[in-house]
């Protein structure tokens with residue numbers, strides 16, 4: 001509810017659409033990424049997608065110069081022998097890079113996106129939504145997270161990584177668009193707009209947000225039913241205290257948010273240096289920015 005109020009306030013606050021670079025790890029033609037691209041664009045942002053030519057899930061932070069393709073891209077989304085980098089010629093903001101998620105994000109930031117923006121850099125990076133959750137230990141291996149961490153750490157661009165628990169691969173041109181793809185796109189856009197509405201700098205330095213959506217099923221099939229919970233990535237037993245929130249100085253793990261049932265989305269403040277939980281003072285900055293949309297677990 002509060003989140004929707006924030007989004008509705010965007011024009012009133014004089015907030016403009018911003019320059020956003022997007023990547024993922026399931027490939028440029030995966031529908032979750034395309035639904036999100038379309039939702040961000042419809043919200044007024046100027047988005048450029050630069051993502052792997054095929055599914056490069058689990059590639060973590062691998063970064064290798066793209067090589068020329070011999071076979072078609074995933075779902076036959078580009079012809080065979082179409083080089084190391086390519087794009088949709090009728091929608092040139094949709095680009096593929098024949099390499100890993102980090103490489104695709106790097107090329108997007110350095111090479112592919114700036115010409116669309118008179119040479120300017122992206123103001124925000126988003127990755128995903130990934131097909132499948134990226135919780136706790138999986139964060140270390142995730143290409144979706146790897147791409148966001150590259151943006152945050154190496155390029156110093158604030159970055160959000162999104163993952164959705166509902167699985168099953170979907171080509172970009174699947175019709176009708178399954179509900180899970182549109183709901184994840186709406187949720188990811190709501191949080192992206194909330195981060196933007198909170199003002200610059202959008203996130204503290206060397207921080208990324210690791211965001212996990214539960215399955216779109218049962219009573220959780222409408223974006224308005226989902227609730228947002230501030231979480232931590234790894235178990236905190238031996239860690240410094242977290243930011244004081246919900247009457248505790250230990251945030252729930254994203255796994256415990258996922259296990260709580262209900263339509264809870266976990267938002268972890270990630271440290272881009274090691275992909276674990278960021279320190280309390282950086283959590284506090286994000287808490288202040290997003291507090292009006294957050295809920296405590298029961």
Ligand SMILES: *[C@@H]1O[C@H](CO)[C@@H](O)[C@H](O)[C@H]1NC(C)=O
Pocket residue numbers: 029077078088089090091094172173
């Ligand atoms: C390329 O863009 C056109 C026009 O938006 C669209 O009809 C087509 O499905 C797209 N193909 C791919 C692979 O993105």
Ligand SMILES: *[C@@H]1O[C@H](CO)[C@@H](O)[C@H](O)[C@H]1NC(C)=O
Pocket residue numbers: 026030055056057058131168169170
């Ligand atoms: C991509 O590949 C991984 C690992 O091989 C697999 O688990 C995942 O389901 C694939 N993603 C899609 C969208 O097919």
